[in-house]
Amino acid sequence: MTAGLRDVLSVRDLTVRFGGAPANVIDGISLDVAAGRTLAIVGESGCGKSVTSMALMGLLPSNATVAATATTFLDAPLLGRDEKHWRDIRGNRMAMIFQEPMTALNPVFSIGDQIAESIARHRGLSAKAARARALAMLETVRVPDAARRLDAYPHELSGGLRQRVVIAMALANAPALIIADEPTTALDVTIQAQILSLIATLQAETGTAMILITHDLGVVAEVADDVAVMYAGRIVESGPVAALFDDPQHPYTIGLMGSMPSQGPRGGRLATIAGRVPTPAEMPPGCRFATRCPFVVEACRTARPPLRAITPGHDVACIRAPLEQHLGAAA
């Protein structure tokens, strides 16, 4: 997406299908993330954003078929490698921050042990050296009184501190790519601000690339460089964050932005998107948004709309974009 910067991760036409399912859960998505950049994947429940992250981390169960025409992670192919290879890169060159820090942490080990474990596994350090590194990581993520907290158990920490521990764990081996799946959704707004600012600071220091998965356009506006809007397993629009907010093209993007209550004075009714995301059994053959789109025409229902550039770097998968021109011509 950004020329000149080296892509850490590059994926072409990723598809995921679960055994027995009538349609692909992820249906041909392409992503690029460069060092030091943040790509936000936005969408609602069931759009496939978490399945995408699990596929990229090799964490999907064995009944899932994952395919892509090309995948590159740090100049080496990513998919189609054995489990040993996955274990070597997961938690090492590629790490994940989960939504719910209580379930991401093991309740029966101290947080120091949990952070040290991945350091010892990937760097071959002694227990003592790994523990020292774990302490340094806790200090990096600004956990107050870190030396004492090293022996604390997850239940003894607040939600905000737990999320800092999860971030410390993810960063422990200086990964080239972090996938953050709704990292602040479970947190209160002042704690969310603390964690977002921490992630941004650490990213600026380390130059890590990040994929941020979220449903919250506010979080996107706050931290993303590039955005991909997902709907029902496809990317419907992607581009630099400013282009998306100022020049949204896909009807789904427009509806999503219009349904977000603004911080400004009350401005009439919120826009809504009728209906709901189709299940894999009822996936329409053409554009997957056709069943809910207020601008749908017959052509939308028959053929998949290609992702095409509206301006350089800003792609949209809608045959009726830009709307005002198409509707003006029709009326």
Place this chain on the structure above:
Amino acid sequence: MSLAAHPILEAIHLTKHFATPPGFLQRAKPPVQAVTDVSLAVRKGETLALVGESGSGKSTLGRLLLNLMPATSGDVLYDGRNLGNLSASALRQVRRDLQIIFQDPFASLNPRMSVEAIVGEPIWLHSTMSRADRRARVADLLKTVGLAPEQAGRYPHEFSGGQRQRIGIARALASEPRLILGDEPVSALDVSVQAQVVNLLEDLKHQFGLTLLIVAHGLGVIRHMSDRVAVMYLGEIVELAPVDALFETPLHPYTQALMTAVPVSHPGLRRPRAILSGEMPSPTAPPSGCRFHTRCPHGRPLCRDEKPVFERLDDDRHVACHFWKELANAGAGSLAPPPASAAYVTRLDLFKTAQATMESHP
């Protein structure tokens, strides 16, 4: 807004402490001070929001106001009558008038009951309607909340989150209430579905002349829905004001910090900002004086020693801070209105128009 006209519901020095009884080999723990000495009037016909972070006591206050749990001390007045002194039969009538919508539409509907049984139960409980009349009334209610009456025979698991929340709303409406408490009514929903439920609640409010009490932590929804907002911190109300005044000129340092913490609505508004450090102290041992002084960027010795008065200002605002006059501008302008681009405004208008056309010709 006519000043303080007819509070429909009023809290007077309301306090709720949750005590854990001492167990075998376990010393008595200090009680959790969930709500401490809160006085608040809900006006007839308004939408009042209770805002605060986890542990601020907002849900407990909501439940106390609806008499869903007994207060440790203090009174709740409904239409001037003290709920603590009412007879069981009078209380039954009050429960019809005060209804609640819960946060989690998955946990708040009995999975073994059909939609008709769920929505019909309050009618069965509170009236002597015949079965056929009740069935017709349930069909009406389902239509009112945007569900098809044919779906009455189905069970909760057959519905999506947004539809379940509509079922919960239909159930709340069934007893013809005057006030509905929404306890985080939309925070478990996706943003487009959230907008549908917010719009529905607003429509119903006008249609039935309801008073809404909304407990929430999402500030965008609150700005959109409410007339007045009460901001809670550690069991106390620190600021109470009309919604625009609160968002435009927050007076209490905690309100200011909340407003600053909200993510920007446009990437062009990104800016370095002062982020509130630390976390909310434990409600078992709240700090002395002003409870916010341990995190307040403007804290002074007086704040530690003396509890600030919940002061009434002239323009229908209340604030509990010793130094609000000096700090009033510390948070102003932190929320510039979002600059909507012309392209976005045009397309959003097209979207809303087309959407309305689609809904009227299904």
